[in-house]
Amino acid sequence: xSEMWLNMGPQHPMTHGLWNLRVKIDGETITxxxxxxxxxxxxxxxxxxxxxFPQIIPMADRLCYGASLSWSHCYCLTAEKLLDVxxxxxxxxIRTIVLEAQRIGSHLMWLAALGTDLGSYxxxxxxxxxxxxxxxxxxxxxxxxxxxxxxxxxxxxNDVPANFERDFTRVLNHFEKKIxxxxxLCDESTVFHMRMDxxxxxxxxxxxxxxxxxxxxxxxxxxxxxxxxxPYDAYSQxxxxxxxxxxxxxxxxxxxxMDELYESxxxxxxxxxxxxxxxxxxxxxxxxxxxxxxxxxTEDPRGEAFMYIIGNGDDHPYRLKVRSPxxxxxxxxxxxxxxxxxxxxxxIMGSVDMCLGETDR
Amino acid sequence: MDLRLxxxxxxxxxxxxxxxxxxxxxELMRATGVKKAIDKISAPIWxxxxxxxxxPLHFGxxxxxxxxxxxxAPRFDAExxxxxxxxxxxxxDVLLVNGWVTAKLRPDLRRLYEQMAEPRWVVAMGECAISGxxxxxxxxxxxxxxxxxxxxVYIPGCPPRPEAxxxxxxxxHKKIHKEMRGTFLED
Amino acid sequence: xxxxxxxxxxxxxxxxxxxSGETIAKSMLEKFPNGVKVTSTxxxxxxxxxxxxxxxxxxEFLKNEMDFEHVTSVSGVDWYPENRMQAVFHITSYxxxxxxxxxxxxxxxxxxxxxxxxxxxxxxxxxxxxxDMFGIIFKGHPRLExxxxxxxxxxxxxxxxxxxxxxx
Numbered sequence: 001x002s003e004m005w006l007n008m009g010p011q012h013p014m015t016h017g018l019w020n021l022r023v024k025i026d027g028e029t030i031t032x033x034x035x036x037x038x039x040x041x042x043x044x045x046x047x048x049x050x051x052x053f054p055q056i057i058p059m060a061d062r063l064c065y066g067a068s069l070s071w072s073h074c075y076c077l078t079a080e081k082l083l084d085v086x087x088x089x090x091x092x093x094i095r096t097i098v099l100e101a102q103r104i105g106s107h108l109m110w111l112a113a114l115g116t117d118l119g120s121y122x123x124x125x126x127x128x129x130x131x132x133x134x135x136x137x138x139x140x141x142x143x144x145x146x147x148x149x150x151x152x153x154x155x156x157x158n159d160v161p162a163n164f165e166r167d168f169t170r171v172l173n174h175f176e177k178k179i180x181x182x183x184x185l186c187d188e189s190t191v192f193h194m195r196m197d198x199x200x201x202x203x204x205x206x207x208x209x210x211x212x213x214x215x216x217x218x219x220x221x222x223x224x225x226x227x228x229x230x231p232y233d234a235y236s237q238x239x240x241x242x243x244x245x246x247x248x249x250x251x252x253x254x255x256x257x258m259d260e261l262y263e264s265x266x267x268x269x270x271x272x273x274x275x276x277x278x279x280x281x282x283x284x285x286x287x288x289x290x291x292x293x294x295x296x297x298t299e300d301p302r303g304e305a306f307m308y309i310i311g312n313g314d315d316h317p318y319r320l321k322v323r324s325p326x327x328x329x330x331x332x333x334x335x336x337x338x339x340x341x342x343x344x345x346x347x348i349m350g351s352v353d354m355c356l357g358e359t360d361r
Numbered sequence: 362m363d364l365r366l367x368x369x370x371x372x373x374x375x376x377x378x379x380x381x382x383x384x385x386x387x388e389l390m391r392a393t394g395v396k397k398a399i400d401k402i403s404a405p406i407w408x409x410x411x412x413x414x415x416x417p418l419h420f421g422x423x424x425x426x427x428x429x430x431x432x433x434a435p436r437f438d439a440e441x442x443x444x445x446x447x448x449x450x451x452x453x454d455v456l457l458v459n460g461w462v463t464a465k466l467r468p469d470l471r472r473l474y475e476q477m478a479e480p481r482w483v484v485a486m487g488e489c490a491i492s493g494x495x496x497x498x499x500x501x502x503x504x505x506x507x508x509x510x511x512x513x514v515y516i517p518g519c520p521p522r523p524e525a526x527x528x529x530x531x532x533x534h535k536k537i538h539k540e541m542r543g544t545f546l547e548d
Numbered sequence: 549x550x551x552x553x554x555x556x557x558x559x560x561x562x563x564x565x566x567x568s569g570e571t572i573a574k575s576m577l578e579k580f581p582n583g584v585k586v587t588s589t590x591x592x593x594x595x596x597x598x599x600x601x602x603x604x605x606x607x608e609f610l611k612n613e614m615d616f617e618h619v620t621s622v623s624g625v626d627w628y629p630e631n632r633m634q635a636v637f638h639i640t641s642y643x644x645x646x647x648x649x650x651x652x653x654x655x656x657x658x659x660x661x662x663x664x665x666x667x668x669x670x671x672x673x674x675x676x677x678x679x680d681m682f683g684i685i686f687k688g689h690p691r692l693e694x695x696x697x698x699x700x701x702x703x704x705x706x707x708x709x710x711x712x713x714x715x716x
Binding site: 224 | 592617618619620621623625626636638642645647649668669670671672673674677681695696697698705706712
Binding site: 500 | 699705713716
């Protein structure tokens with residue numbers, strides 16, 4: 001009985017991003033797992049200390065590029081708390097709408113990547129087709145496809161274009177009819193069930209203790225969603241469900257994200273209907289108060305995004321700390337992988353929805 | 362093969378004769394112009410085959426990788442241009458670097474480049490691969506891939522749109538066509 | 549194939565039957581009269597400064613008696629002009645929906661503090677990263693090694709006396 005360490009990465013078609021998963025295998029069974037990250041470390045937090053507060057917004061976009069608007073929005077929330085800025089109501093509703101559109105885009109990208117991991121190229125093509133529609137909507141709004149640079153400290157950059165409601169309604173109506181297509185591709189496929197059911201189990205106590213958050217936590221049966229439990233923007237005025245599954249395996253995490261697609265469509269529809277009129281941006285103060293520090297957290301598509309900022313009396317932060325959800329979930333990978341086969345690794349890590357930009361910062 | 366020694370061929374030892382007569386076919390073909398005729402036909406065919414089957418490496422580094430994935434998606438469809446992604450560097454033609462390179466990654470990327478078989482090309486996609494991009498003052502990023510790997514095509518943008526990436530690959534096709542690598546009897 | 553999930557009445561802030569930030573702050577001050585200073589509270593926030601010798605006991609108290617189950621973040625701050633460092637712990641309670649911010653002051657020439665990894669596994673990599681970036685040593689951590697910088701680095705990048713800028 002000989003065991004060996006196997007390097008999966010840094011160049012591997014399964015890795016969503018650049019990391020190295022070292023697994024200790026006994027035949028085909030994994031006995032230990034050790035993730036090695038740091039291939040994308042650029043010292044983001046140190047670079048922010050030399051930039052002014054608005055200059056950090058496009059940097060925050062490039063933290064996790066799969067859900068870039070979610071991170072620049074989290075940074076804007078943190079900076080608004082530090083600089084004591086009150087965001088107008090219309091901006092809060094616009095932010096909610098684009099955040100949910102970004103959540104849909106991020107989940108579609110996750111589903112496409114999961115398809116490539118499991119070897120099903122069709123599951124890659126269908127979600128990417130619909131994701132392009134949402135990227136078109138974002139392009140009408142702010143001019144970019146991937147890194148938007150749209151939220152500002154004090155609101156959003158510009159008001160919505162003229163045909164906003166018509167375009168969004170069209171895309172949402174079309175998209176809602178397509179979600180059952182994706183579900184049929186996956187849920188009615190015996191091979192998909194064989195690969196995803198009962199693999200990568202993480203119990204609720206393990207998940208909470210190891211710091212796992214977001215859909216990965218809700219797939220283990222824990223009912224916690226920051227949008228409902230510590231609301232920001234317009235979420236406190238919108239009715240929505242929190243999607244929780246009890247079976248703790250990779251299939252449960254997949255199922256949570258598919259349900260969240262339906263919920264996001266619901267949230268966008270309500271927000272468009274209830275959006276008030278008014279300004280979309282206020283001017284924040286240039287300098288922070290010395291000795292003041294604050295933090296904010298949001299529900300990123302991947303978990304709890306948290307930023308902690310300390311001001312020093314001038315116009316750039318003294319310290320900006322980013323807590324990335326996937327950084328902590330990757331450390332829990334060792335628990336999720338023990339006892340399963342090497343061929344289960346893409347299914348398990350695919351169900352976790354990794355994005356290495358935010359892990360390494 | 363030196364034809365002036367031909368009258369002395371009958372007096373050579375076997376070793377000298379082998380050393381003298383190697384490459385006789387190649388030299389004859391060059392001298393008579395047969396090589397030129399074959400090149401005129403085969404070089405365009407080889408170049409057509411090389412540029413229309415550019416296999417990139419399955420290597421996504423950072424944000425530009427998502428635009429690379431979108432370029433294979435139904436709307437932009439890079440596969441109709443022959444770009445089929447391969448997982449092993451031994452089977453690829455193009456190394457597409459799409460993201461910032463850190464000190465930890467640099468030796469591994471160099472090794473990937475050396476594992477690729479000739480003919481090979483390198484495309485630097487996005488500002489970070491061209492020159493360090495937004496992380497120009499970071500202590501851990503390399504300021505441009507071309508500091509340790511020779512680059513053929515640069516695709517600017519942060520991130521470049523999928524159409525820009527396809528345009529970059531069209532420029533790579535032009536470059537391959539100019540190189541005319543399919544010449545007979547030469548590497 | 550749509551699974552229906554029920555809604556919960558509680559919309560924001562405190563959970564039903566949970567302890568508010570003020571209650572938790574009062575319990576902390578009762579249990580640790582010296583060494584814990586509460587700087588501010590809200591319904592769902594507690595901000596406190598703790599002496600570094602008491603940190604592990606306060607963490608145990610929060611986990612076992614106040615239902616704080618999840619470590620959101622562990623970070624370091626380098627106050628170079630004042631010759632001190634800080635370790636900042638953000639710990640969340642799902643049951644009470646309260647987040648506590650615990651700040652520990654450390655001298656800059658010997659920045660050591662107890663690790664809370666034995667209590668919460670989520671602090672493991674966060675503490676490793678704080679060590680890698682600042683050099684703060686967490687005593688009792690199962691594996692305090694470099695995690696993000698290149699192997700063989702001998703500097704702590706986020707310290708204020710480490711000059712940023714192009715290096716490779």
